[in-house]
Amino acid sequence: MSEARTEISSLGEFGLIDHLTRENETHQASTILSVGDDAAVIDQFGKQTVITTDMLVEGVHFDLMYMPLKHLGYKAVAVNLSDLCAMMATPTHITLSIAISNRFSVEALDEFYSGVYAACDKYHVDLIGGDTTTSQKGFVISITAIGEVTPDQFITRSGAQNNDLICVSGDLGAAYMGLQLLEREKKLFLENPNIQPNLQQKDYIVERILKPEPRLDVVEWLRENSIVPTSMIDISDGLSSELMHLCKQSKTGGVVFDDKLPIHAQTKEMAEEFDLNPSTCALNGGEDYELLFTVKQADYEKLADNQFITIIGYITEEEGVYIQSPTGQKHQLLAQGWNALNG
């Protein structure tokens, strides 16, 4: 091994992935889409299978102090299915591997699995395999999700074109505000265990962080209405970051209107309580698992009356992603640092 030492954090998450996969070669003619999108696509004898995988680590991706194990099981499945939705694929199967320390009881694992099965039931997905092993510390979950798609009907991140409309499903920033609330209540509880968490009239934002849903309903609605997005990604790291990925991979730029960002009333209230700008929460808050996609302007009419899809901006030829205020001022959105590996 070389004597040089390059810190992983110096590359950033996406730089690291680019670095590690730079020499990745394909041997199989069946590999249609490899590393670099929400999921991979392989040809299965003329039909196409979509595959994605995610790893969740205790203390990094979840905190068991406020994340009930059943919700964790549900969410672990949901976030993988969300990646399939972002390809416009229909989820069919998952595998699940876990590493657990002996601080977990069988009853605790049953709770976790009940959440896994609840998500599988809701989305008609089969759990077909896995691995159960020991960890020295903490709980690690790895899920691979498999879906199917009509040949060449999958949607990548790289097809957005000049003047396309930028759309998002649902609303943004709620999961982030839910997380802030749970962190606050956890802190209060640790200071005084007699205090019960105050989550009144915060049910929506708490549910958004604890029980996200993959937007398979949106995928099906788009299909039923013959709307073929030009590009698509799911919002796990925040609108700003995902739009930058989408524009970079499409070699375009984009403009988003500040006053078009869909934000739930509870998200706004909570943001005010925390003295945060709701738009900032919507732009940078992660874990909403909504879909961000672009469509041709010709699809405008089909989308206009929709209750769960919002047109928030448009794609530009010139690169760079901007937020535009109601008064017309534009602000460039910049990449956030990836500090997870310093943690």
Added chain:
Amino acid sequence: MSEARTEISSLGEFGLIDHLTRENETHQASTILSVGDDAAVIDQFGKQTVITTDMLVEGVHFDLMYMPLKHLGYKAVAVNLSDLCAMMATPTHITLSIAISNRFSVEALDEFYSGVYAACDKYHVDLIGGDTTTSQKGFVISITAIGEVTPDQFITRSGAQNNDLICVSGDLGAAYMGLQLLEREKKLFLENPNIQPNLQQKDYIVERILKPEPRLDVVEWLRENSIVPTSMIDISDGLSSELMHLCKQSKTGGVVFDDKLPIHAQTKEMAEEFDLNPSTCALNGGEDYELLFTVKQADYEKLADNQFITIIGYITEEEGVYIQSPTGQKHQLLAQGWNALNG
């Protein structure tokens, strides 16, 4: 959550898996084989895909003190491909997720990935996706491997029948003796860091633990010679344990001849040095990743001259797995406890 607390160790590994998957239902007509074999099989529009997944945890499955990162990357892929081989499937794709702490440098990760790519190159497998995340402690690797098989030509663990011949590929116990040797040298090194490890004339057993190969060559040879095993499993936990699985799932028993067990000269020498019975090492030593399979007696002639497959016994109607000595004495093999989760 219930107040009861059942220790995971009280169920054992296989009891735990049975428990957690007892309520697993299938929703997809395409699910041909689910949890409980070396891999799952799903129907892809009339063709069949085989899928398996494994998780490797530092300190549980590997020790970076004597496992070079390049070998670890290679082995992580190899053990998954071995599961596909055990279904008589041809590996095509993998996904790879890792969790790493910041004690690893980019150069260290490069070493690991060079091993992953070496295995992918050798077995013509494409790395098509993955996830790279942070761990609070240690290194966790999760791989999902995908393969293809001619429809209904996959081999399960449950097809062995009375009087079938029991066969193994390669030789047994070498990886276990390699591990004992490395553990001994590690201990000596920790006591006196000036001592260099003495691995002379132990290259075979060291290679067996550090760089196992999936027996795709055996799968291909069986196919070329039109030998269709009645059942098959790969030997990750030791011959004894795997034969018990195979017989249990086939609802049969089996007899293995002590003097037929294929054991390498270096394995025997090392066993003597450690004052161990070589047969015991062959029966109980894990991580050889050889194939254990059964064939009809009619296939005897086809197998007899083979250099890398040994017929070691036969399947019986009566349940229970026995080892028979050259003098004709039979000894029942019993399940070993699973204590990994107490560790």
